[in-house]
Amino acid sequence: MIVMEYLSPHIIMRKGLIRGIEYPRFAADIAEFLAATLFNTSVLAGAAAEHKRRLELFACNIALCRITEDLVFTDPYREAPLNRWTSPQLDADKRAFETDAALKVAAQARKYQFLTAGQALIHGDLHTGSIMLTPDDTRVIDPEFAFVGPIGFDVGAVIGNLLLAFFAQEGHEAAPHARDPYRTWILDQVVAVWTGFHDRFLALWRQAREGEAFVAGLFASPQDEVALEAERRRFLRMLFEDSLAFGGLKMIRRILGLAHVEDLESIAEPARRAVCERKALRLARALVVEGAKFSDISDVIEAARAVARG
Amino acid sequence: MIVMEYLSPHIIMRKGLIRGIEYPRFAADIAEFLAATLFNTSVLAGAAAEHKRRLELFACNIALCRITEDLVFTDPYREAPLNRWTSPQLDADKRAFETDAALKVAAQARKYQFLTAGQALIHGDLHTGSIMLTPDDTRVIDPEFAFVGPIGFDVGAVIGNLLLAFFAQEGHEAAPHARDPYRTWILDQVVAVWTGFHDRFLALWRQAREGEAFVAGLFASPQDEVALEAERRRFLRMLFEDSLAFGGLKMIRRILGLAHVEDLESIAEPARRAVCERKALRLARALVVEGAKFSDISDVIEAARAVARG
Numbered sequence: 001m002i003v004m005e006y007l008s009p010h011i012i013m014r015k016g017l018i019r020g021i022e023y024p025r026f027a028a029d030i031a032e033f034l035a036a037t038l039f040n041t042s043v044l045a046g047a048a049a050e051h052k053r054r055l056e057l058f059a060c061n062i063a064l065c066r067i068t069e070d071l072v073f074t075d076p077y078r079e080a081p082l083n084r085w086t087s088p089q090l091d092a093d094k095r096a097f098e099t100d101a102a103l104k105v106a107a108q109a110r111k112y113q114f115l116t117a118g119q120a121l122i123h124g125d126l127h128t129g130s131i132m133l134t135p136d137d138t139r140v141i142d143p144e145f146a147f148v149g150p151i152g153f154d155v156g157a158v159i160g161n162l163l164l165a166f167f168a169q170e171g172h173e174a175a176p177h178a179r180d181p182y183r184t185w186i187l188d189q190v191v192a193v194w195t196g197f198h199d200r201f202l203a204l205w206r207q208a209r210e211g212e213a214f215v216a217g218l219f220a221s222p223q224d225e226v227a228l229e230a231e232r233r234r235f236l237r238m239l240f241e242d243s244l245a246f247g248g249l250k251m252i253r254r255i256l257g258l259a260h261v262e263d264l265e266s267i268a269e270p271a272r273r274a275v276c277e278r279k280a281l282r283l284a285r286a287l288v289v290e291g292a293k294f295s296d297i298s299d300v301i302e303a304a305r306a307v308a309r310g
Numbered sequence: 311m312i313v314m315e316y317l318s319p320h321i322i323m324r325k326g327l328i329r330g331i332e333y334p335r336f337a338a339d340i341a342e343f344l345a346a347t348l349f350n351t352s353v354l355a356g357a358a359a360e361h362k363r364r365l366e367l368f369a370c371n372i373a374l375c376r377i378t379e380d381l382v383f384t385d386p387y388r389e390a391p392l393n394r395w396t397s398p399q400l401d402a403d404k405r406a407f408e409t410d411a412a413l414k415v416a417a418q419a420r421k422y423q424f425l426t427a428g429q430a431l432i433h434g435d436l437h438t439g440s441i442m443l444t445p446d447d448t449r450v451i452d453p454e455f456a457f458v459g460p461i462g463f464d465v466g467a468v469i470g471n472l473l474l475a476f477f478a479q480e481g482h483e484a485a486p487h488a489r490d491p492y493r494t495w496i497l498d499q500v501v502a503v504w505t506g507f508h509d510r511f512l513a514l515w516r517q518a519r520e521g522e523a524f525v526a527g528l529f530a531s532p533q534d535e536v537a538l539e540a541e542r543r544r545f546l547r548m549l550f551e552d553s554l555a556f557g558g559l560k561m562i563r564r565i566l567g568l569a570h571v572e573d574l575e576s577i578a579e580p581a582r583r584a585v586c587e588r589k590a591l592r593l594a595r596a597l598v599v600e601g602a603k604f605s606d607i608s609d610v611i612e613a614a615r616a617v618a619r620g
Contacts, residue, residue, distance in 0.1 A: 042426075043422065043425045043426065044422075048372070048375065048376060048379055048425055049372045049376070051425060051426075052369045052370070052371075052372050052375070053369070053372075055365060055366075055369045055428075056365075056366050056369035056370065059362045059363070059365045059366035059369065060362070060366065061362075062358070062359045062362050062363075065358065065362070066358060066359070069358055069522065074525050074528065077528055078525075078527060078528055099531065099533075099534075101529075101531070101533045101534045101536070101537035101538075102537055104528050104529065104534065104537070105524075105529075105537045105538055105540075105541045108523060108524045108525065108528065108541075109523075109524075109541060111522075111523050111524075112353065112354075112523035112524065115353045115358055115361060115522065115523055116352075116353065116361075116427060116428045116429050116523075117426060117427065117428075118365075118426045118427075118428050119426050212379065212421075212425065213418060213419075213421050213422035213425055213426075214415075214418045214419075214421075214422065215384050215388075215418065217388060218384065218387055218388055218414050218418065219411075219414065219415075221409065221411070223409075223411045224409075224411045224414065226411070227411035227412055227414070227415045228411075228415055230415075231415045231418075231419060
């Protein structure tokens, strides 16, 4: 991870998103960061022995993983003393989520995945408050939640937090539609982050020669390459659904759980904030429960726009 | 694991299967062993912190896991100096597997799962040479391959090795059909092991109150229980396909790879052995590549009988 220097001109991305600032390098940089860190710390890129040592090294990160396990996957779906939400506006929404059997099962199935899928060394908390930017530079900070976990958790964190910023725009614009161009910019970043990650991850995999899963030497003929490429596509489709689900869960926990985000918290008027939050919850639930219905990232954008229109 | 005492009257199960001995307690005992060890060392049963400590403790088992990674998932599908097979009878079969793109991709996808799915503390080498029996008692030995891996690897090891014993009967019977009753007994054990494991694992999950995945307190209403039960069934269906695929891979490695099994090796006449082995390979390939087509364990039995008839 790239560590921030003191006195840098970078600002936390979340603050930039609230102000409506565009960052031309962000999507390409973060897509490269995601693909490079997540591919290169996996057994698609390297040795099994190295992976086991990574697992061993980070398995002691029990306390911080525990925070995620509770606050992301469990607490928003039950009465927990530290939960907060915009009340009374979202009281019924909170209660509906507590009794939403399909959503609770999906959230806990993702918790199981978080606890058992040792795919790569993940950042573990890659929201827009862990990214610092200038127009020319992108840096990732706060790696204290890192462990060997599911790849989609990092990708989903970025996408989910961009979508939170998208829904928050309604609470920040001076007049209706004033921020429409910025909304479009945010959604373009969602597309660019996913597409950039997807294409780069795929390219790294195609070039890999040292990975101990899908051993390169086994696949020599044109038919082998066709079958392997189909498997790569299947794998990336799985990462897509993982990313949407984890992203959706991270949106929900920021609205109904303990730790909220400034994008929404800085909307002073509760009724106005609740309108944004309810829309974000609606898309988030679809991402968690109905991931299979999104054929690609453009479907997510379309759904976000449809929900935003109300 | 239960450790063998010296001077015990138990014999290695594989030797019993060659002799044609029935063990009335075997299926129930091993199903209980599988369900209890695999459920109780998972986050379905216990704490995340405990699971991470288990992962950490066994992550150093690099060398023995490495043997499995190479010998089960990779070497049988390429030219490796230590591979052996009944030659020349199976030369064409070996070459066909080396160029079978779908099979190689499936084998490597299972290797990826073996390297990344930290579901439970598995035995890691639970073939019928790691089980010792009397008519009244069942013991599991040789836990040196143990690590936190995919549940289906242990279940599949038992099923795959029973199926090897089934196909080997043709090489051991005094006259055609002489061992038909014993064939039926073996296939009954396959059904009993899977069904017993399935039902017991499900029962343990339904009773669980301390698991940190699928937190019990979240699921209180009748609708919650319906949704959670559907998820349990989905999970067990996944374990079923995992078990078939791992079982099939373990059958293949015993016929085309380095380490063979006495069930087949003790058939002195190569032509006769090759007939048994070719049939075993045919079912094994289906288990690895077409697991989704088996609606339940009775389909596997039917397929085994169809392949055995030739």
